[in-house]
Amino acid sequence: MKPTSIVCVTGASGFIAAHIVRELLERGYHVRGTVRKSAEHYHFLTNLPGAKERLELVQADLLQDGAFDHAVAGCEYVMHTASPYKINVKNPQSDLVDPALLGTKNILKSCVQAGCVKRVIFTSSIAAITDEPETDTVFTEKNWNTTSTLERQPYQYSKTLAERKAWDFIMQRRPKFDLVSINPVMVIGPALSRSLNTTNAMIRDIMSGVYPGIMDLNWGFVDVRDVAKAHVLAMVTDAASGRYLCSAETIHMRTIVALLKLSGFSKYALPNVDLSNKAGSMLMKVLSFTQPRDTGMYIRLNVGRMMRIDNIKIRRELGMSFMPVKESLLETVKDMEKWGHLIPKS
Ligand code: NAP
Numbered sequence: 001m002k003p004t005s006i007v008c009v010t011g012a013s014g015f016i017a018a019h020i021v022r023e024l025l026e027r028g029y030h031v032r033g034t035v036r037k038s039a040e041h042y043h044f045l046t047n048l049p050g051a052k053e054r055l056e057l058v059q060a061d062l063l064q065d066g067a068f069d070h071a072v073a074g075c076e077y078v079m080h081t082a083s084p085y086k087i088n089v090k091n092p093q094s095d096l097v098d099p100a101l102l103g104t105k106n107i108l109k110s111c112v113q114a115g116c117v118k119r120v121i122f123t124s125s126i127a128a129i130t131d132e133p134e135t136d137t138v139f140t141e142k143n144w145n146t147t148s149t150l151e152r153q154p155y156q157y158s159k160t161l162a163e164r165k166a167w168d169f170i171m172q173r174r175p176k177f178d179l180v181s182i183n184p185v186m187v188i189g190p191a192l193s194r195s196l197n198t199t200n201a202m203i204r205d206i207m208s209g210v211y212p213g214i215m216d217l218n219w220g221f222v223d224v225r226d227v228a229k230a231h232v233l234a235m236v237t238d239a240a241s242g243r244y245l246c247s248a249e250t251i252h253m254r255t256i257v258a259l260l261k262l263s264g265f266s267k268y269a270l271p272n273v274d275l276s277n278k279a280g281s282m283l284m285k286v287l288s289f290t291q292p293r294d295t296g297m298y299i300r301l302n303v304g305r306m307m308r309i310d311n312i313k314i315r316r317e318l319g320m321s322f323m324p325v326k327e328s329l330l331e332t333v334k335d336m337e338k339w340g341h342l343i344p345k346s
Pocket of ligand 1: 124
């Protein structure tokens with residue numbers, strides 16, 4: 001593939017998409033990013049090396065029929081990352097599900113109409129694989145989230161519906177392009193803009209006394225720069241196909257807190273009480289009802305369970321290797337300090 005190809009990146013202003021744009025520009029591609037406001041709001045994108053010559057920003061909203069027609073015209077590759085990533089929203093249907101589903105339908109229709117698209121790389125999520133760890137299960141690309149609903153983990157529900165819609169579209173319409181999905185776990189790392197991503201905000205919360213203690217929780221993490229690389233590898237690897245779980249490693253909340261304390265971040269309100277035992281998990285399930293709705297539900301579904309994820313497919317087929325999560329966590333924290341997202345305890 002020639003770097004003269006035009007690559008469309010939807011939701012270019014987002015935490016992950018901005019790194020995809022950076023990665024594509026570094027590799028010499030022409031990038032057309034879709035955003036919601038006018039270009040002067042996105043200096044963090046337009047000032048990237050190569051942007052002056054090879055980045056174009058166009059406005060498009062997920063909810064608007066035909067909004068992506070112009071963005072996709074002339075593109076060989078489309079990275080569809082735009083989708084609301086929020087928890088504890090007021091109206092899960094209109095705030096999460098509608099934009100995720102309509103956006104998927106709209107972008108794929110535009111790709112058909114453009115006629116020149118060869119592959120769509122769809123940013124899905126671990127959320128479309130499962131919304132609760134099962135201690136005896138190692139999750140792979142074969143797993144689908146069948147438990148989320150509008151009431152139970154609505155963000156996870158929106159991602160599941162959207163990815164299913166994308167695969168159904170390919171099966172039913174048989175377009176000229178193929179589809180590859182990247183399913184990242186919790187994505188952390190330095191941000192290209194001041195905006196605080198929902199996952200980095202969870203690290204901020206751990207450092208800000210939001211949780212009463214260290215819970216028996218563990219998460220799969222991956223660095224945002226690796227997620228960007230995975231998207232580009234899924235584009236340039238002809239044989240890429242299907243879904244790719246994108247996870248570096250799983251790490252326990254206890255390890256995160258210990259690492260941050262050892263690394264000189266004790267000036268922040270890191271939890272001290274160890275609740276990562278059976279009694280602590282029972283207590284946390286009760287206390288979870290004092291948290292916002294989705295956060296509380298997340299705690300109840302995840303506490304006391306071990307998340308296990310198999311990342312062999314992405315390593316073998318796309319040649320991915322991953323940055324160690326501890327390194328990524330420390331960079332994330334330093335980056336949040338730089339942007340003023342962390343306030344030391346008084
Ligand atoms: P983000 O920073 O919040 O980015 C979301 C992007 O979607 C933003 O560019 C946002 O535009 C755009 N968007 C939202 N609603 C829109 C609408 N109605 N019309 C047009 N654009 C809209 O989140 P992110 O973490 O980068 O997430 C990007 C993708 O990765 C999402 O699909 C998310 O589900 C997936 N993902 C994220 C993680 C993670 O841990 N971060 C993990 C797995 C999967 P504005 O800037 O204008 O709001």
